[in-house]
Amino acid sequence: MLLSSFAFDSTVAGIFWTLLQGGKLVLPAPGDEKDVAQLAKLVEKEQVSHTLALPSLYRLLLAYAPAGRLDSLRVAIVAGEACPPDLSVEHYGRLPHAALVNEYGPTDATVWCTSYHFPRVMDGTATSAALSAGLHANHLETALNQLVQHHAALRMVFHRTVMGWSVGVETAVSAQLQRISLAQQLPAEQDTAMMEKATQLQNTFDLAASPLLRAALFDLGPSRPPRLLLIVHHLVVDAVSWRILLADLEHAYQQVVIGQPVELPKPLTSLAQWSQHLSKFAQDRQFQQERDYWLQTAPSTMTFLSAGNSKIENTEANAAFVTAELDAVYTNALLREMHQAYHTKIDDVLLTALLHTTHEWTGRRDLLLSLERHGREEVDSQLDVSQTVGWFTSLFPTTLTLAESDDLGDSLQQVKSHLHSIPQQGIGYGVLRYLADDETRQQLAALPQPEILFNYLGQVDSLGAGSLFRPIHADVGPGYGLENRRAHVLDVNARVENGRFPNPQSPPPRQQHGIPPAGYVA
Structure with missing residues (x-):
């Protein structure tokens, strides 16, 4: 996407390098090149992969673009004025998968001759992270407390009353960083001890006592970097929240180390304000008009996963996990080539x-399922929760149908058309299901419940070396009670990590009993 004026000399390179490489040149409409909202929409619509902008304009784009709008970016180039160092924190906090390059030269003669590729900062998709050597535990605990004070969601408390659940936010709350030395143990013993400690910490949550955060710092001796374990109750965070929290934690730590007052980016819309607006939206005519759409979404019945399986209780204890992975070539084909051929999003594919897959399995041409999305939709131009910590996830039912021609290309276009027709990205279903009048809530609650949940988490590529925190995969124990009943029979969760599709799936409970559902891995 080209934002600079045609009169600017370096624009020539941006135009012709793009076209000579077979790329598509995206130009904003006259007057839109400084309109952050329009630019964000253009990035999402055209699936822009590269952009060149002034650092000041790019910072505004990061700050005000709604969540998800910029996810297609792979490289952001800034030039034309001095780039502030902390821009990299904001960039990688929003777009951990995209590179950030500064092409601003100290003189006119060095523009395009010198550049700096900012190293990535932290990603927020993991609760376990290896730390850079030399981190000070006391400074880290101070930074954690600043994090808790800054984000109200971490200080939320939940009380059960005769009228239902009530929610509050405490003020005087402190976070404790447990320090645990495992330096004298072997690596395998250390991993076991960390998993056991993680499980123990997860069992200490009390919804009536904040903060709903646990932290432990493990000393693993001279041969392994220290390990930080962070656990936050799911009631107060989602995947986007993790990115915000970890970016703020590093930023706070860096300020504590040099003795500066901690100043963190303030959310433009608080969680409380968002909740209040949702309650108002439930009475809005626009949302009320969606009721008929949602009542017509589900068929009269659609049960096939749990058929003949009634003796097996659908609890977390009876679930199992299967992971299917695509290599980098196939992943790139899905992310790039399919989009170029069909102008689809990865969710469509x-x-x-x-x-x-379910058609081959069951013979049915339609599929009722629940779609999970980040929920931070632009329902009001005055609301911006892109930097707000909380659980915003939206969940709604929808029915997909194969094309009559049995051609996969036709089915892809049909699924794409259906998904794009869902009003307001599906957020209206939850608003009506839980906040509307009694009649509407009862009608939606009576609909058939999907047996399958689908959630695409996006690109969560691991960070490169040089960050204070390097997220890693580690066994942190179950994040739920094993006796909990599952809402769905089959959960399908997909993400892109390190350029590949690892696709963990939670199959039906009968998988535990040696009856694998053939062909359920797509």
Whole structure:
């Protein structure tokens, strides 16, 4: 996407380098090149992968673009004025998968001759992170407390009353960083001890006592970097929240180390304000008009996963996990080539594959499922929760249908058209289901419940070396009670990590009893 004026000399390179490489040149409409909202929409619409902008303009784009709008970016280039160092923190906090390059030269003669590729900062998709050597535990605990004070969600408390659940936010709250030395143990013993400690900490949550955060710092001796374990109750965070929290934690730590007052980016819309607006939206005519759409979404019945399986209780204890992985070549084909050929989003492709798989499995041409999305939709131009910590996830039912021609390309276009027709990205269903009048809530609650959940988490590529925190995969124990009943029979969760599709799935409980559902991995 080209934002600079045609009169600017370096624009020539941006134009012709793009076209000579077979790329598509995206130009904002006259007057839109300084309109952050329009630019964000253009990035999402055209699936822009590279952009060149002034650092000041790019910072505004990061700050005000709604969540998810910029996810297609792979490289952001800034030039034309001095780039502030902390821009990299904001960039990688929003777009951990995208590179950030500064092409601003100290003189006119060095523009395009010198550049600096900012190293990535932290990603927020993991609760376990290896730390850079030399981190000070006391400074880290101070930074954690600043994090808790800054984000109200971490200080939320939940009380059960005769009228239901009530929610509050405490003020005087402190976070404790447990320090645990495992330096004298072997690596395998250390991993076991960390998993056991993680499980123990997860069992200490009390919804009536904040903060709903636990932290432990493990000393693993001279041969392994220290390990930081962070656990936050799911009631107060989602995947986007992790990115915000970890970026703020590093920023706070750096300020504590040099003795500066901690100043963190303030959310433009608080969680309380968002909740209040949702309650108002439930009475809005626009949302009320959606009721008929949602009542017509589900068929009269659609049960096939749990058929003949009634003796097996659908609890977390009876669930199992299966992971299917695509290599980098196939992943790139899904993310790039499919989009170029069909102008689709990755959700369209993955859901078409899931629909095709269930058709082969069950013989049905339609599929009722729950779609999970980040929920931070632009329902009001005055609301911006892109930097707000909380659980915003939206969940709604929808029915997909194969094309009559049995051609996968036709089915892909049909699924794409259906998904794009869902009003307001599906957020209206939850608003009506839980906040509307009694009649509407009862009608939606009576609909058939999907047996399958689908959630695409996006690109969560691991960070490169040089960050204070390097997220790692580690066994942190179950994040739920094993006796909890599952809402769905089959959960399908997909993400892109390190350029590949690792696709963990939670199959039906009968998988535990040696009866694998053939062909359910798409």
